[in-house]
Amino acid sequence: MFKKTxxxxxxxxxxxxxxxxxxxxxxxxxxxxxKHSVWYYMGGVALFLxxxxxxxxxxxxxxxxxxxxxxYESVRFxxxxxxxxxxxxxxxxxxxxxxxxxVFVHMFSTFFTRAxxxxxxxxxxxxxxxxxxxxxxxxxxxxxxxxELAFFAxxxxxxxxxxxxxxxxxxxxxxxxxxxxxxxxxxxxxxxHVAMIPALFTVILSLHLLFVQRQGMHEPDYxxxxxxxxxxxxxxxxxxxxxDVLLWLIxxxxxxxxxxxxxxxxxxxxxxxxxxxxxxxPEWYFMFMFQSLKLLPAHVWFMEGEVAGILLxxxxxxxxxxxxxWSIKFDKSARFNPMLFIGIAVIAFIIxxxxxxxxx
Amino acid sequence: MKNIFLRIVVSGLFLxxxxxxxxxxxxxxxxxxxxxxxxxxxxxxxxEDFNKHxxxxxxxxxxSGCHGGNPASDDMDEAMSIEAGFVGVPSKKExxxxxxxxxxxxxxxxxxxxxxxxxxxxxxxxxxxGLRLKKGDTKVADCSSCHTAHSIMPASDPRSxxxxxxxxxxxxxxxxxxEYMQEYEIPTDQFTKFAKSVHGVALLKEQDTxxxxxxxxxxxxxxxxxxxxxxxxxxxxxxxxxxxxxxxxRMGAAFKKExxxxxxxxHGNHEVQKTSDEMIGVDDKAVCSNCHEPDDKGAxxxxxxxxxxxxxxxxxxxxxxxxxxxxxxxMDDLDIExxxxxxxxxxxxxxxxxxxxxxxxxxxxxxxxLGKADLAIKExxxxxxxxxxxxRGFGAATFIITLLIVALFFKIREIDQRNLNKEDxx
Numbered sequence: 001m002f003k004k005t006x007x008x009x010x011x012x013x014x015x016x017x018x019x020x021x022x023x024x025x026x027x028x029x030x031x032x033x034x035k036h037s038v039w040y041y042m043g044g045v046a047l048f049l050x051x052x053x054x055x056x057x058x059x060x061x062x063x064x065x066x067x068x069x070x071x072y073e074s075v076r077f078x079x080x081x082x083x084x085x086x087x088x089x090x091x092x093x094x095x096x097x098x099x100x101x102x103v104f105v106h107m108f109s110t111f112f113t114r115a116x117x118x119x120x121x122x123x124x125x126x127x128x129x130x131x132x133x134x135x136x137x138x139x140x141x142x143x144x145x146x147x148e149l150a151f152f153a154x155x156x157x158x159x160x161x162x163x164x165x166x167x168x169x170x171x172x173x174x175x176x177x178x179x180x181x182x183x184x185x186x187x188x189x190x191x192x193h194v195a196m197i198p199a200l201f202t203v204i205l206s207l208h209l210l211f212v213q214r215q216g217m218h219e220p221d222y223x224x225x226x227x228x229x230x231x232x233x234x235x236x237x238x239x240x241x242x243x244d245v246l247l248w249l250i251x252x253x254x255x256x257x258x259x260x261x262x263x264x265x266x267x268x269x270x271x272x273x274x275x276x277x278x279x280x281x282p283e284w285y286f287m288f289m290f291q292s293l294k295l296l297p298a299h300v301w302f303m304e305g306e307v308a309g310i311l312l313x314x315x316x317x318x319x320x321x322x323x324x325x326w327s328i329k330f331d332k333s334a335r336f337n338p339m340l341f342i343g344i345a346v347i348a349f350i351i352x353x354x355x356x357x358x359x360x
Numbered sequence: 361m362k363n364i365f366l367r368i369v370v371s372g373l374f375l376x377x378x379x380x381x382x383x384x385x386x387x388x389x390x391x392x393x394x395x396x397x398x399x400x401x402x403x404x405x406x407x408e409d410f411n412k413h414x415x416x417x418x419x420x421x422x423x424s425g426c427h428g429g430n431p432a433s434d435d436m437d438e439a440m441s442i443e444a445g446f447v448g449v450p451s452k453k454e455x456x457x458x459x460x461x462x463x464x465x466x467x468x469x470x471x472x473x474x475x476x477x478x479x480x481x482x483x484x485x486x487x488x489x490g491l492r493l494k495k496g497d498t499k500v501a502d503c504s505s506c507h508t509a510h511s512i513m514p515a516s517d518p519r520s521x522x523x524x525x526x527x528x529x530x531x532x533x534x535x536x537x538x539e540y541m542q543e544y545e546i547p548t549d550q551f552t553k554f555a556k557s558v559h560g561v562a563l564l565k566e567q568d569t570x571x572x573x574x575x576x577x578x579x580x581x582x583x584x585x586x587x588x589x590x591x592x593x594x595x596x597x598x599x600x601x602x603x604x605x606x607x608x609x610r611m612g613a614a615f616k617k618e619x620x621x622x623x624x625x626x627h628g629n630h631e632v633q634k635t636s637d638e639m640i641g642v643d644d645k646a647v648c649s650n651c652h653e654p655d656d657k658g659a660x661x662x663x664x665x666x667x668x669x670x671x672x673x674x675x676x677x678x679x680x681x682x683x684x685x686x687x688x689x690x691m692d693d694l695d696i697e698x699x700x701x702x703x704x705x706x707x708x709x710x711x712x713x714x715x716x717x718x719x720x721x722x723x724x725x726x727x728x729x730l731g732k733a734d735l736a737i738k739e740x741x742x743x744x745x746x747x748x749x750x751x752r753g754f755g756a757a758t759f760i761i762t763l764l765i766v767a768l769f770f771k772i773r774e775i776d777q778r779n780l781n782k783e784d785x786x
Contacts, residue, residue, distance in 0.1 A: 080692040087750075239775055246768045253761045260754040263690055 029216060030233035031240040034223045039109035040240075041247050043212075046106050048248040049099035050205070052255065053137075056092040057194070064144070066190040068183040071146035072269040079266060090259035096138055098255065100285045103131050111323070111343050114330075115218035121324035123211040126204050128321040133201045138283050140193040146186060151270030152280045154189075155181045160293065163306045164314075182272070281357065288350045289313055291357035320346075394431040395439055396423035411511035413519070419472060426458070453493060455502040456481050483582035499540070506530055506580075522580075525563060527573035528554060550574075553631035572598065592622030599623075605715035626650075637673055640714055641666030664719040668726040669710060675733040676703050682740035691743040699736035703729045 014020055031040065063082055065074040078085035107127060110116055116124035143154040158181065162172030177184030223231065234240055282290050292313075296305035303311070319326070328338045400406045400423075411417075416425055424431045428445035430438065440446045450458040460481030462468050469476045480503075484490040489500040506522055513520035521530045532551035534540055541548050554560040554574070562571035577586060577594045586594045592612075596603025606612045606622060615622055626639070626647040638645040642652070642659045646666070652658040679700055686693040706729025713722045 076694075080694070234776070235779070239772065239779070242768060242772050242775070246765055246772065249761050249765050249768070253758055256754055256757055256761075260750050265690075 026237040027235060029213075029236035031217050031236050032219050032223055033232040033234055034220060036109075036113055036220055039106075039113060040217055041244060042102055042106035042109055044244040045247060045251055046099055046102040047205075047209075048244075048251060049095050049102060049255075050201075052095045052252075053092065053099060054198070056088050056095065059088045060092055061194065066144070066186055068146065068186065071144060071186060072266075075145040075147075075266055086263060087259055090264045091255055093264035094258045094262075095255055096141060097284070098251070100131075100134050100138060100283075103127075103134050104285070107131060108343065108347060110218075112340065113218065113220055114327070114339065116324045117327065118324070120211070120215060120218060123208060123215070124324050125321055126208040126211065129204050130201065130208060132317075133197055133204065135285060136197050137193065137201070138285065140189040140197065142283060143181075143186060143189045144193060145266055146270050147267040148270050148274070148277055149267050149280060151181060151272070152276045153282050154185065155276075156280060156290075157282060157286070158185075160290075160306070160310065163304070164310050165303075165307055168310075180272070284354060284358075287357040288353035291353045291360070294360075295356075394422045394424075395434045396427075396429065396431045399434075399436065399439075407510045409508050409510045414510055414512050415514055416512065452498040452502060453496075455504055456484050456490065456493070459503045480581045483579075487579070487582045488584050499543075501534060505534065522575075524569040524571075524573050525567060527575055528560070528564065531574045550630045557628075557630060557632045558634040559632060591624055595623040595627075601712050602715045605713065609715065609717050611717045635711070637666060637669045637711070640669070658717075661717060661719050665714055665717075665722045668719070668722050669707075669714070672703075672707050672710060672726045672729045672733070675730055675737075676700070676707055679703065679733045679736040679740065682737055682744070686740050686743045686747075689744065689747045691747050693740070693743070696736045696739050696743070699732050699739065703732035703736060705729075706732060 010019070031037075060078065063074055063078045063085065065071065075089065078089055080086070082088075110124065110127065139154075139157060143150045158172050158175050161175060162168045164171060173179065175185070175188065176182070177188045281287065289309075293306055293309040296309045298305050300308035330337050330339060397406075416422070422431065423429070424445075427449070428447045429440050430444035430446075433439040433444070438444065440448075447458075464478050464481045466476075466478045469478055484503070485494065489502070492500045493502065508521055511521070513523075515522045515524075517523060518525070520526065528551055535546075536548050536551045538548045555564055559572050562568045563573055575583070576598075578584065592603050592606060596607075602623075612622070615625070627633070627635070636645075639647050641662050642649050642654050643666075646662065648659065648662040652662065679696075683693050683696045683700055686696060706725055710722050710725040710729060713725055716722070
């Protein structure tokens with residue numbers, strides 16, 4: 001009876017939207033199985049965490065009220081009075097951090113397996129844009145509870161943006177909605193966090209997923225050279241998707257563990273007239289840049305140290321985004337792999353500067 | 361010319377060897393205009409306690425401002441002549457008038473500080489020090505005994521001998537000297553006692569300038585030991601409610617009749633200790649039993665008040681411990697904190713109401729506090745319960761998720777197996 005109804009609905013839909021080819025495509029799509037297959041799942045985990053972000057974010061929206069006199073109070077209300085509000089807020093904060101972490105993992109795994117190469121250049125570029133947007137999500141969301149640390153971290157962050165040559169001051173004023181971090185900044189960050197970035201993110205993410213679906217999974221070189229009968233694969237649907245779901249469930253459990261045992265804190269309310277508290281630091285994924293800027297000398301060549309640092313990071317970021325277009329071809333007979341070296345150097349730099357940032 | 365040159369050289373050499381906290385910097389300027397200073401430096405006859413930071417020096421009132429004379433003249437005889445208004449060093453008896461010459465003249469003082477009091481000399485002559493000085497006792501304190509003669513600084517300056525934190529030491533310089541005070545037949549251990557008292561610890565140890573020093577109870581220029589009638593007013597100038605309750609109570613009237621010192625009878629004077637609930641009742645530490653018999657009406661009231669206070673204090677402590685646990689568990693303790701603040705307020709008020717010696721009034725306030733403390737405990741328990749509920753919830757969620765994971769794992773294995781079989785068949 002139940003099966004029959006299902007079939008009826010399917011036929012009704014299929015008649016109108018021609019679903020069969022799509023289902024067949026998914027069933028025929030194969031995912032390679034090899035020793036690096038585990039990295040295929042990282043993007044999926046990041047996607048899952050994004051879905052968690054959207055769901056928990058929508059729930060927070062039901063009670064959150066942006067405004068100098070209401071932001072902090074409403075977040076406090078969510079955490080103390082709303083049923084399971086503490087859980088939703090904590091999950092939202094933890095999930096945001098885990099999402100950025102998995103996007104980084106996904107990106108570096110793509111880099112080291114050289115999955116960015118032709119024909120996947122645009123998948124890489126859209127992926128990089130998604131990372132930048134995820135960091136934008138983090139930066140704009142950090143201010144929304146309007147607590148002391150968030151307030152001063154935003155002040156420092158927007159100050160750094162203000163140091164960009166020529167357009168910095170304009171960017172700073174646009175971001176802040178004036179000279180200082182005020183209620184206007186809060187409204188702006190709210191709009192950026194819940195409307196602008198989500199809209200952009202959805203478009204870019206759709207493109208990214210579309211590219212992945214159209215081109216299929218990247219095959220590492222050694223796998224590509226195997227004879228067809230030696231190439232082990234599994235169907236994308238349902239085998240790969242079910243494995244994805246299994247991993248998502250584990251991540252969900254980890255997320256719940258973090259939210260329950262390490263609930264996200266809410267500091268004292270922001271006071272624009274108070275002096276900056278000690279230990280203002282950005283979110284961990286900005287730390288390596290923040291620390292590098294701090295360590296730069298006052299003057300580099302003819303520029304201010306901070307300006308030089310920002311320029312350097314902008315150029316490095318742009319170069320990283322355009323990796324598929326300049327990547328150095330690796331001759332298998334040579335012992336030295338320049339791209340591997342670059343990747344390790346970048347990771348080492350990020351980890352070293354982040355640790356230094358937390359120690360200093 | 362040669363004379364001036366010589367003075368500059370000698371003064372320069374002198375400046376090189378003198379103590380660093382001594383005159384420096386401004387001396388060169390003063391030397392050009394003030395011959396008193398330059399000459400006294402040259403002759404090494406500056407007063408021992410001379411300090412360029414003296415308030416008078418800072419306001420351009422150098423030696424001649426008090427001692428008269430003509431500082432513009434470099435001829436000693438002319439500069440220190442009677443014609444030039446030179447009055448020299450005043451005798452002990454002359455000092456109050458000597459300082460009062462300016463300090464009692466509001467017309468003059470107004471140019472420095474419009475709101476400065478000018479009744480110091482008047483007050484001084486009404487103080488025990490002043491009265492005795494008038495009678496010829498030259499051992500008593502005069503202005504310079506407390507303020508120094510040449511290192512006078514405003515009382516708000518931490519370097520001043522009359523700065524709040526320095527007052528006890530300043531008074532103790534004479535009052536703690538057994539030999540010096542022998543003929544007056546008064547105790548000399550006030551400072552030792554004061555230093556151990558609740559006021560002394562706050563002032564000297566915790567450096568709380570709001571805590572009372574000697575002058576806050578005894579007065580400063582009009583210093584007198586507080587008498588029976590004034591003692592509760594002295595304490596009451598800070599402890600307003602306590603004084604009011606005591607004055608309005610039957611106990612207050614009885615004390616007056618019996619000519620007993622108000623606050624001092626129970627709390628002591630210089631050695632006044634931090635109060636505790638043990639002070640009331642009939643136990644060993646209770647001060648009530650100093651006068652009351654264990655079975656009289658007063659002892660009954662004291663016992664009841666003690667019981668009420670300890671009940672609230674214990675409940676408050678219990679609520680506080682629960683709040684700490686809530687805080688430690690990372691749960692929300694804001695509302696509990698507010699309730700505790702209110703309970704603490706009630707406890708303080710109930711303790712103050714002890715001075716009414718009315719157990720009914722104390723009981724009403726205690727009940728108010730108990731209500732708040734009980735609410736705080738209830739709220740804290742709810743938070744602690746919620747803390748464990750979250751963990752139990754997590755346990756249940758983990759169980760369900762693990763079941764799903766296991767089921768999914770077997771499903772995947774089954775599908776993989778089916779695929780393999782399909783391939784084998786092919």
